[in-house]
Amino acid sequence: MYLKLKLSRQLKTDITGYTFILPNILGMIIFTLFPLLFSLFISFTDWDFTKGLGNWNFNFGANYIEMWKDGWFTSSLFNTILYSLMVVPISIFLALVLAVILESYCFAKVPMKLAMFMPYISNIVAVAIVWVMMYSPWGPFTLMIKALGWETPPAWLGDYNWALIAVTIMSIWSSIGYNILIYSSAIQGLPQDVYEAADVDGASEITKFFKITIPSLSPTTFFLVITTLINSFQVFAPIQIMTRGGPGTSTSVLVYYIYTTGFTFFRMGYASAIAWVLFLLLLIVTLIQWRGQKKWVSYE
């Protein structure tokens, strides 16, 4: 009698629980899980969207082999990684230094934090358009570089060697505010007694920065490296607006190439295969995060 009552109570709890998550889980299955499997499926076909739904042939991984002979794909992969390797360390290191100065040695930090945060909340399309003009010969960026003594700066976005760097500078500018914000709140949570002990020992500010602040912020740094890396792998809007992948293939990145392959040339099968390469890259980064957290991060 007692057992029966208990079971039915659990069943009632189950029904309530599933009712609460029903809309959410439906959305996740329809718009995330099912599309993920479907994209894996068509990545093994030669599907061309113009031929219509269902009109596809299995090509047994030919897409995954073809891409390595495709110069656009290999350039896009290379550029994505190069771009990320430039954005992540510079943006995070600058943010760390600025956050420490802001939190510990600065008057009126709130308006300054807001100013640095403005690019992050700005519509990336509007911001990219403004930066296209910043880089033009009469734009403030070019003028500033000239004022610093470089008489004939390159044509930034129009220069094969400089275009990716120009996009990178804009990305660092727009992402740094978020990193500063996260570092600031982490710094506010640091225990003060360690710093006081260091003061008693006569440690300099630089020593404190390298010996106390950097090690105790390592969990935050690790988090920011992973999120900035994941976001950098998915960069699209600045490329689409500022360079369209050019000049040549010098700024083509994976998501941009997925977009043109899928929605300009309608090669859905091939585009899905490239999307899965991107997904695998992100998966590797996330797995490193899970494993690495224990190894490299010091949680007091």
Added chain:
Amino acid sequence: MKNKDLQKFYFMKKLIIRFCCTALIIGISLVMITPFLWMLSASMKTSADVLKLPIKWIPDYFYPDNYISVWNIGGKAKVDYHFGVAYLNSLKIAFINLFGSVLTSTLAGYAFAKIKFRGSNVIFLLYLAAMMIPTQVTLIPRFTLFNSLGMMGGHLPLILPGLVTITGTFLMRQYFMQIPNELKEASFIDGANEFQIWARIMVPVAKPGMASLAMLVFLWNWNNYLDALVFLSDWRQYTIPVALTNFVEESLTEYNLVMAASASALIPVFAVFLAGQRFFVKGLVAGAVKG
């Protein structure tokens, strides 16, 4: 006496360091907002004045015609860019998704945190795994799905997937985890059912968390570019990011107009952000400390 001098010396040293650092940070802040200042100043110049060097940061006279043409106020603009339509579309999508996803996230987040139903741990693990799936991977299947359902002409391809956010569910679950169980148990004794507890006790307590999530969702939707680019094909449906790019393609040489359009897209978001700054920052930081 000597000790006092030393103290004074250290105090002065600290003060000087502080002044230098503040000056440095002010300089960097100015560099950071230079693009915005320049955008504002160029948006209020005639097209000839924009190209003049050296740059006049404060124009000699303010020229509002750029904004009037961009918004086509009075219907006298040479080309109607339908900027107002795009604005309304963006607002509509952002608000529907804001209310929808805050609702679904609050429901599911509560269930994962406070209702002990069987399988909840397994499903929540599935959610954690799904957070890794980039939207670009699901883009082509979503496009195929909406195309075969005949929904491509409207806003549904942007609204329907936006009603549920996995990150939002995760954030709300974390928020409910902090709320003590006693609050719920007390109401159970009073005979309230799970839904009543959620609506009358838990939602009011979770309001700050919901506000943070709302700000994040608004920003995600307002800035969503790739999906809008793929799903929208007609000016009546365009959102701000797509309308802006089209605007640039049609009148790239008229820098002053482009700048006025960009400024029109940015300023309201700054206003919303400044008003809700507290919640916004909390939401971002809460998302960061997931460990």
